[in-house]
Amino acid sequence: MSFFMSDAIESPGAPAQGSPYSLIIMLVMFGLIFYFMILRPQQKRAKDHKKLMDSIGKGDEVMTTGGLIGRVAKVADTGIITISLNDTTEVMIKRDFVAAVLPKGTMKAL
Secondary structure, eight states, X not given: XXXXXXXXXXXXXXXXXXXXXXXXXXXXXXXXXXXXXXIHHHHHHHHHHHHHHHHOOTTOEEEEXXXXXXXXXXXXXXXXXXXXXXXXXXXXXXGGGEEEXXXXXXXXXX
């Protein structure tokens, strides 16, 4: 074991160091990869979801994040929408919990 220590202690000269610019370039590359792989797609999904939320209107057939499928009966300015699940049942939810706007006639097909 002592022969490994003697080699490490007796090595002549300082250890070789890389250029400080290589560290900066590597950090910039990791930053770009992080942006294009994580941040940019997340921002695009958030933008698309906001556009979907703004496009919801009365009569649209929607599916909530909880799995309920219904027709929008009323849209309030406060961000609450009323969804008619059938002729007698209505549910009030926040507009943010709509997962998708379904094509017309989806409820009849089910």
